[in-house]
Amino acid sequence: MKVFDITPINEWFPSVGNPLLIAGPCSAESEEQVLATAKELKRTGKVSVYRAGVWKPRTRPGEFEGHGTIALEWLKKVKAETGMPVTCEVATAKHVEEALEAGVDMLWVGARTTVNPFSVQEIADALKGVDIPMLVKNPVNPDLSLWIGGIERLYNAGIRKIAAIHRGFSSFEKSAFRNEPMWEMAIALKTQHPELPIIVDPSHICGNRELISYISQKAMDLDMQGLMIESHINPAAAWTDAKQQVTPEALSKLIGNLTLRKAESENIEFVSKLEQLRQNIDKLDDLIIQKMAERMQIVEKIGEYKRDNDVTILQVNRWEEIIAKRTAFAQALNLSENFTHRLLDLIHSESIRRQTDIMNEKPVEQ
Structure with a gap:
């Protein structure tokens, strides 16, 4: 079995909290919204990296699909005014090139992209020779090999700061969750590759803010290395996924209430x-x-x-x-x-x- 030679997650940025917390709005809607949310999240003192959707792959056409390149300028202002590293999703080589040019500090591959090896390989080719943290969300369907394959493609391109994002899986069965957690998939990945950090995305697993604290605690109890949670200055007015976003204040309280346990004991x-x-x-x-x-x-x-x-x-x-x-x-x-x-x-x-x-x-x- 191939073992990934991964740079430890606590070495990615000058100040990475425990757990690593990536937070910000589902979509970058306006410069005002992006900056206001970032400043509130910065005040919590708990957020390691600021996220925002620049290009938004939607299930159906006609829905808001992001402002694209112009939103990258807003992320640059977030870095300048708050000092927080910033991240966004990329789905094509062009996205990668524009994000790197704008100085985005970390990128992630979304679930709809991970499912397509051609797209992941295109992204990997665009990243050759680049030293940047990359996150890979699980594919929409529960396919562990496809998930690992996406990680391997980036690894083979020379990426060493790499982690998986567990965001749940689509299911025909109705449940309380937007995407079924299927923790056994994340556990199987951790078992095969204990050296690979796994970050959990409670927002996309839950689909509603009421369950986010439960899934976040579950992630910590399973020794996951971080969380990606969507946070909006005014969730009720969000243009995308309003029900699963929380205010910066609510996020701060949620993280503060988590019980962090050790993986081992010396007793x-x-x-x-x-x-x-x-x-x-x-x-x-x-x-x-x-x-x-x-x-x-x-x-x-x-x-x-x-x-x-x-x-x-x-x-x-x-x-x-x-x-x-x-x-x-x-x-x-x-x-x-x-x-x-x-x-x-x-x-x-x-x-x-x-x-x-x-x-x-x-x-x-x-």
Whole structure:
């Protein structure tokens, strides 16, 4: 597995807070709005980098798509008047060139761009020989390889100040979130590349300001390295994504209320107890895998019996019975219905796969 030689995030800028906090409006709407928001965020003393959408890729045409190049001049004024580094999203080589010319300190690749390797490669080619921090948002769909691929393209172009942004994933299922967090994807990325910083974007995960503090705390509890939160001087009047933006004052309060925990502890008693509990989990995991293997052996025997008697693999009534009984049992043991359904679906898919293989085999002649 390729290991990224990443410059530590605390070396990117002279004053990077813990966590790294990137904040600013979804869209740069006017010079007045950009500067007023920046000055209020500067007063909080908590923001490391100021963000604003210069080019806004919208889902449908006709919506506000950003002021483009002219807004870069407003970001230059933010730097001059507040001293904060500034960042914006780029989606083409031309965006990169104009942003670099304007002195933008950090760039990010958006979710709609990450999904297209051609676009990411175009951006990477435009960045060859440039020393600038780059952030890569996860693709719209939950594809870990595509996310890592976007990071690799920038890394291969020579970028060493690089981080991932977890902004959630699109889903057909309705939930409280605009984009499903699917924390398992961020955890999988962290597991494969522990050297890669991950910044969480609660604004795009939530889609509404009421849930931002919850997701921000969750990010900190999972040892993520920073947050990107949209903040507007007057969220109610925002031209884009008004519901997910917070005032600088609300942002300051939110960050101040976060509980920051350590990744490790030097307490010997704690370490000893933790190791004991982990050993108990290891034993149970081994037992679960053993029992799962035994279950699949029975599944294969059922498959052979169905094949020899010309019975279909899928029997809906039996599956509905399993779901009902196991879900009720799991709830009695304080396991969530969502977890139980996902686990049973996984087991069922593997059972179907094994029985399908057996159905395609000829029975052994006695």
